[in-house]
Amino acid sequence: MIHFGKLKQKKGKIHINKDRCKGCAFCVEYCPKDVLELSEEFNIKGYHPPRIKNEDECLYCQLCETICPEFAIFVTLKKEEEEVEKGES
Secondary structure, three states: OOOOOOOOOOOEEEEEOHHHOOOOOHHHHHOOOOOEEEOOOOOOOOOOOEEEOOHHHOOOOOHHHHHOOOOOEEEEEHHHHHHHHHOOO
């Protein structure tokens, strides 16, 4: 049996540039944890951008940012984000 010590699951913080989005929904469709959904609002281009429905489930796989053809979404590691906010970086 292989032991990996005290590995902790990574968590992501999702950032969406709504006005860059073209509403393709790839990020929604391919998220393995069903973290995103299309919103009811319209962006400046007339598309429905995604919205975060359950950020706590984000595994920081970064698939959404990899698959987005418009570079409208990216994910940062939640721990790093919290450290920057606290000024501990």
